[in-house]
Amino acid sequence: MTFQGGGPLDTSNVSGGGGGGGMGRIALGGGAGLVFTLIALFFGIDPGAITGGSGTGSSMSSQGSSELDAHIQSCNVEKANTDDICRIVATTNSLDDVWSDLMQGYTPPNTKIFVGSVNTGCGPATSATGPFYCPADQTAYFDPSFFAQLEQMGGSDGPLAQEYVVAHEYGHHVQNLTGALQKGNRMGSQGPKSGSVRVELQADCLAGVWAYHADKGPDAMLEPLTQDQIASVIQTAKAIGDDTIQGANSNPEGWTHGSAQQRARWFGIGYDAGDPRRCDTFATNDL
Template identity: 85%
Template sequence: MGRIAIGGGAGLIITLVALFLGIDPGSLTGGAGDGSGQVLTQGDAAIDAHIESCTIEKANTDDICRIVATVNSVNDVWSDLMPGYAPPQTKIFSGSVATGCGPASSATGPFYCPADQTAYFDPSFFAVLKQMGGSDGPLAQEYVVAHEYGHHVENLTGVLAKGNRMGSQGPRSGSVRIELQADCLAGVWAYRADKGPDAMLEPLTQAQIDSVIQTAKAIGDDTIQGAGSNPESWTHGSATQRSRWFGIGYGSGDPRRCDTFATNDL
């Protein structure tokens, strides 16, 4: 079985997104997915054909195929780590999409909808990350996918509902804790994705990990809001917090280290 060698980039530029690797704001309640874990589209024949053509080799250079390969890897990792893990669906779309949490567009950014247990991705978002100061490197893109799957794990464990009860804004809000935990769980995936005989990735280098750290910092609330950012308005965590929690997950490979609800030292 081949592995993905880290390398490649993204292309299109779209309007700056309102949400950055987050949960669709329409719902924070659990829902019933079908557990298939398959990659779907909204009836887009071109994207369907693209997905059908994907190989592990294409995932080295192609954004859509990289999403598909990462979905397979993340599902494998969580199936090993979490007893009873049921994969979400993943939908790749362009422009707009109907979801169990309501309509969404490319401007929403990648998100997970708990109501239909589906992660949604428009590949053009990857270029936005670069425009914002993030990396367009493959591992940074894979981090985006793994972060959304972290939200699915949180949904299965009840963390999403717990966070929703704790508020949506502020440096120690439930929303910030949810997002930082998803960053940490993405780090757990990265720790495990290049290990074992069926590993998806070639052994990761420090430069590749640095590309994720760069991206996590670029989408911190204080980075996005700029000088004078008010922590009481934060929903996702600061640049330092986001990169730190990814590092905790990557450094340990242990999801138990990702309990952002057990500490106020975020």
């Protein structure tokens, strides 16, 4: 279990979708959240590595928007501990609570849970894109089948690891509000010190900030986090570093998201400090 207490979840900013597609502008892939000509896929993953899913994701394969919306509306805190869709919804509730307290002027993004393909303000996208954030419509997009693929690639299927994926995309929304996305866009999309890498590492750090606060206070939605749960996030962050994905022939000049060690390190910085000001990856070359 991760979430504590009981009762309904706020689903006002969460909707279901899927089955869209067609020609259009390139969708913003996987967590990059930047209007780069080059698609920067979620955590640097090759879309060919994502071929389907299992568990909740695969059981949803025949569900349309109405069924997904009904599923979302049925979510409560108890279901969030056993159901991938409801876990996404509950995580958005926790993220909105934390960021509303930490950031003056914070406005929640929308979240769309989809199956297969979806139309976005940034153009069409598919499950192969992985979870992503589109700044044009301020929406985070998730196909839950991704979680099964993430485990196959060496990440964790633990609840907090899944919540980290959601928190990373919300980190991009925070960056959109602060202007960090725009700043990163001006600094280039590839290379070990590129704008893309800085944006992705900062989003990892902001996810760590959320994790620091999410289990604290009388109204905390998360149970006290354990070291094993934090280790599951570190495992996942390392599994999706550019050097891990690209293997022995990894060339830092082609990086878009940062190395395994960098991703784990910046999540740790956010989690240890609980202060978003410590996440300024633009102020240092010691990434």
